[in-house]
Structure formats: structure tokens, C-alpha cells
Amino acid sequence: MNSQRKSPTGILGFPITPFDEHGRIDEQALSRNVEFLINNGLEAIFICAGSGEFQSLNRNEYELMVDIAVSTTKNKVPVYTSIGGNISTSIELAEISKDKGADGYLIFPPYLIDPEQEGLYNYYKTLIRSTDLNAIIYQRGKAVFTVDTIERLAEFPQFVGLKDGIGNMELNIELTQSLGGRLEWINGMPFGEITMPGYFGTGFHSYSSAIANYIPHIARTFFEALKRNDKELVDELYKNVLFPINNLRKQRKGYNVSLIKAGMEIIGLPIGSTVRPPLIPVEKEHFLQLETILKEALEKYPVHICK
Template identity: 60%
Template sequence: MSTIERKAPAGILGFPVAPMDTDGKLNTNALEANIQFLIEEGLSSIFIACGSGEFHAISRSDYETMVEVAIAAAKGKVPVYTGVGGNISNALELAQLSQKLGADGYLILPPYLIEPEQAGLHNYLDTIIRSTDLNAIVYQRDNCVLNLQTLQKLLEHPQLVGFKDGLGSMDTNIEMTQTIGDRLGWLNGMPMAEVTMPAYVNLGFKSYSSAISNYIPHISRLFYNALFSNNKELLNELYEYAILPINRIRRQRKGYAVALIKAGMEIVGLPIGTTVRPPIIPVEKEHYRQLEQILKVVFDKFPKNNK
């Protein structure tokens, strides 16, 4: 990029999956279709090879291919962010690769295994952020939980443009947003973020990652617009018929945060398949059937109109 805009993506963030063919290999045609679908449906950005993209399981070669496909499919229409993280050597290699391939930035995922002290977390994130000139977003979740002081120290880097919360500690979020303000973009990264987004809005969170946008993006848009226009009647209906029923299934098994996306995509006719990489398990038949019924109601209740 010739000019880097130091700003985190806003709005509904797109997180493509990592489709597999019948031989267990990355299906690049299906991946391209997934990304183009998200862009055509109006999502503000593409976050490739992150949690939904099975970052934990894809090979280095598949990672590179996924980033290349995403950048080619986006054609500069929306920013493309990659997932980097794990052990520090791997994270730095992926950060450098992301810059080489032309990504706009990256989402920093937690380190493997270690439960670090704040000084260790700072060193981990600091090393990754300053390793390239790309925009960086810190993902607060699991074993990467920052206090205010650690996050403030990282603000010396202009590359740090965003903070994504997947922890759900509202007192921490209030302290951070009220102290730091609009220096960072605030992103809701909670599981099925629509469930919690109303609690985040007044803190300054204007963005969230939407798993359901992979198969019912018109519901994502309806929800987002209803939330920010304070349309409580529509919000209540979306919760009753779409968001909470899907979330109840998602909570039934560990790993459904990924597997349920692929199941939903297959149900609506997108060429993805439901195969997931170990240790994630596919959606069980009964849960799949339940999701089918929910989606039938959703499309009947909220028909998909032109953008």
C-alpha cells in the first residue's frame, strides 16, 4: 500500500471459512465464492485465516493461498486482514508474509499454551506490531488478557489501530474505552457477537464479527441497522426468531463456532461442505436439522431483499 490509513475496519466484519474438498485439501474455488459473497452482501472487511478460517489447523501453504485468494477477490474494495499468532516465531513469519502479499493488516491471536504475565504479553504483542508497517488489531481472549496499562503502552505504535474483545469483561471494557477513547477502533469479538452487541454500543464499540453473515448476511444487516437506529421492535424479533435460537445450538458443542457456520452455508446452498479440521467436530445431525428449521423460519419471517 502506498498510503496506510491508520483506522480499524468498522461495521460488520467478514470472517470467511476454510473450505475443504473431498480429498481434505483447501477448496480455493469455494473460498473465493465465500469471500465474494461477503463483499457483495456489503460487509466492511475480510478477515482471512482467523478463527472461522481454522487458523489453528491450516498449513503454512494453505495460509498463503488463503491470503492470496482473499486479496485477489477483494480487489481493493474492502480491506483484508489476516490472522497471525501462536508461537512468536510463527506469528512473525505470518506477519511478514501478510505484508509481502499485500494485506492491509492483521488480527493478533493469542500465543500458544503459555499463561503470560502482563510484561510477557506486552513483549509478545509489541514484537509482532513493530515487525511490519501493517495495521494491527489485538484480540483479547483466552490467554491474551490485557490490563489497561499494558494496552496503553502499546499505543506508542501507530500500527495499532484496534482492540477486539472476546473476553466479555464489561468493567475492563469500560475502563479501556473511557480512558483510551477513539485512539482505537473497538470491535466486539464475542461468540456470536449479535447476542452481546447492545451491551457494547454505548461503550463505543461500532464493529463486530458476524458468524451468521456467512450464510444469512441480510439478517446481520437488519440487526446492525436496527441496533444503531434503536428499532427495538425489530431487534426483539431478530433475537426471538434468529439470533437466540442459532446461539442455543452453537452452545451445544465446543467448536460449533466454526462448524455451525459451514452447516449454515450448506443449508442455504453455498458450495462449502461441512467438513472441519481436527480437533473440531462437524455439526451433529439433530443440531443440523434444528438449524435447517430455524433458517426456514428466518427466511419466511425476514425475506431477503435486494441491497
């Protein structure tokens, strides 16, 4: 294994894809989103991922977003793209990521397939080996791995991390106990802060944060409190901020993306509310509820105090 290879750790930034009134990508808004995440201390940028509506982007849009992410970060933090679904297209996106200077990619599951372990192994082996970039596997949907399959894939030095979006803690413990420090373990469940205490104890010390797009100081305060075992502050943040937002997120399918855009609008990062079908924008009633939650949260936890 190349000892220089390292997966991003800590709180990972997943920008949204802002669309203008004509449905085109708002380049300036995307650059501001990436810059905001970097300035607030997030350890990596994952562009064109789930929160970036990967499923709805065409090739030109994908290339544009990778260009913006790479040029905006200026090597301050690693930039990861997303690939997955159709294997031929994924190989092409991996090549694009390499050519444009990305550090690696997050591999989503194959499209509409419930595969055997050997099929999963061959799919991910092909994508991991397609370039020399770092690769992180996203375990979610039907892409659920046995320890044996992950051990076999771990023979490839490009494979640096596993992001879990399943929530099977028995499997996660088996994986971390079997492979230990060979991989970085990333919590990829919806609203990562909610489940992070359970993950942290099993060796998952990184996670993707949706709320970091609009209240990153609260995400950081929560994670630092968790790491130093400050249960009182963790519980307080659950009660006053995290559970209210999560309960609102669960009101409609797809709010895991559109609620991020609403939160950004509320705090003064205007990116519009447009999402592409089949996602739906946040309803007015829910927007107003989020506005109230964030107003109270910022009164209790101002940016200057949390920092």
C-alpha cells in the same frame, strides 16, 4: 500517529476454510465465500482467523488463502490475516501478509502461556512492530490487558484496534474511556450479535459476525436496528432468529465453526461439512434443526425486504 491509519468498522467478515473430499482447500468455494461477504456489504475480510480454522492450517495453505482473499477482494475492502501463537512463526506470517498485499493482521494470544503484563507487552510489541501493516489485538484466553499495557502499546501507530473476546464489561469501559477514539473497538465474543447491544453502549461499534457467512442481510438488519435504537425489531430478531441459532450453537463444542458451514450448505453456498480435528461436524439432528430455523427466518425476513 499516522492519521491515514484506520481500522475496519461495522460488520466484519470472517470466511471459513472449505475443504474438499480429500481434505484440501477448495479454492473456488473460498473465493465464493469471500465474494459473497463483499457483495453483501461487509466492511472487511479477515482471512485465516478462528472461523477459518487458523490453528489447523499449514504454511502453504495460509499463503494460498491470503492470495485468494486479496485477489478476490480487488481492493474493495481491507484484507486482514491472522497471526499469533509461536512468536517466530507469527513474525514469518506477518511478513507473508505484507508481501501478499494484506492491509493488516489480527494477533491471537501466545500459545499456552499465562503471562505477566510485561510479557504480553513485549510479545505484542514485537509483532506489532514486525511490519508496517495495521495490527489488531485479540483479547481472549490468557491475553487479558490492563489499561496501562494497552496505553503503552498504543504508542505504536501500527496498533489500530482491539477485539475483545473476554466479555469483561468493566475492563472494556475502562479501556474505551481511557483511550477513546485512538483505537477501534471490536466485539469478538462468540456469536457477536448476542452481546452487541451491551458492547455498543460502551463504544464498541464493530463486531465479527458468524451468521454473515449465510444470512448477512439479517445481521445487517439487526445491526442497523440496534444503531437506531429500534428495540422492537432487535427483540424480534433475537426471538425469531438469533437465540434459536445460538442455542443450537451451544449444543456442541466447536459448533462456532462447523455450524457456519452447515448454514452455508443450507442456503446454497456448498462448501462441504468437513472440519479438521479437534473440531467436529454438525450432527444430522442439529443440521435439520438449523435448516428449519433458517427456513422460518427467511420467510419472515426475505433478502429483498431486509435490503
